[in-house]
């Protein structure tokens with residue numbers, strides 16, 4: 001039985017020692033503390049009392065191909081310090097430094113376009129109606145680094161179904177929050193993106209059971225730098241498809257323009273499926289650097305087709321030339 005989420009009603013500014021205790025208890029309950037993978041990484045995943053609020057969720061079970069990998073988890077500190085979130089700057093550590101300037105409470109998501117019941121949903125309403133589960137996924141950035149992240153979330157289709165997509169809908173478009181005063185990267189001279197950050201999926205990709213809306217990682221709500229309070233995770237695609245801090249979703253008949261494709265269409269495609277055989281014009285995609293990685297221990301591993309999820313997703317692209325639709 002999946003447990004229900006209790007979304008924290010307390011703003012982080014009012015956190016008391018009581019919540020520190022509750023957090024620890026909920027991690028124990030969720031089987032995170034003391035679970036073999038987490039225990040093996042020891043103190044490396046950082047102080048469990050920093051970051052988000054505890055979530056109630058169904059832990060990932062070994063043997064579940066939709067949710068589990070035997071690979072070592074990337075420590076919490078690496079996941080939360082080494083980020084791409086250009087709204088806060090292009091440096092890998094900029095999001096960890098500046099994303100706290102973004103207000104994430106209250107938050108709502110608007111869903112429109114080709115749906116029978118368009119509308120706006122407050123995050124608490126949404127979360128009170130979904131069952132949260134843990135999904136341990138590989139994340140492969142187009143820049144050839146990767147991580148293994150224990151997300152907490154729910155399948156995107158659970159949200160889409162509530163708005164009743166029309167038969168004519170074939171694509172889904174997503175938008176990130178755009179608030180200049182809270183996002184210093186969007187105010188920067190060197191900012192190259194036409195904000196807000198936009199992404200898209202084909203409807204069948206969006207409805208695939210692997211496609212997740214994440215609200216947490218390592219058992220706690222997402223740190224802002226990782227896309228709080230709600231971000232997409234599409235594990236068989238390059239990381240830039242996994243759009244953060246979503247405020248709007250539209251169902252469409254035509255393929256939407258996306259941020260990276262608009263910026264450099266020769267380098268970043270709409271599909272962006274992880275594929276070691278299709279190189280980026282400026283570098284090979286055959287290998288990746290699995291974090292944590294260092295000069296002395298580069299931790300270089302071969303990249304897998306569809307990031308290792310071919311068995312689950314290859315059928316979505318049966319008749320497509322993956323070199324052309326990169």
Ligand SMILES: Nc1nc2c(c(=O)[nH]1)N[C@H]1C(S)=C(S)[C@@H](COP(=O)(O)O)O[C@H]1N2
Pocket residue numbers: 079082083084085086087139140141142176197225226227238239240241242243244245
């Ligand atoms: N809004 C927004 N979403 C984004 C990005 C971004 O710059 N802005 N970067 C993307 C890229 S390139 C990657 S690799 C992943 C990184 O997610 P992480 O920082 O949580 O590991 O987020 C993606 N989602």
Ligand SMILES: [Mo]
Pocket residue numbers: 084140141142143238239240
């Ligand atoms: Mo990326």
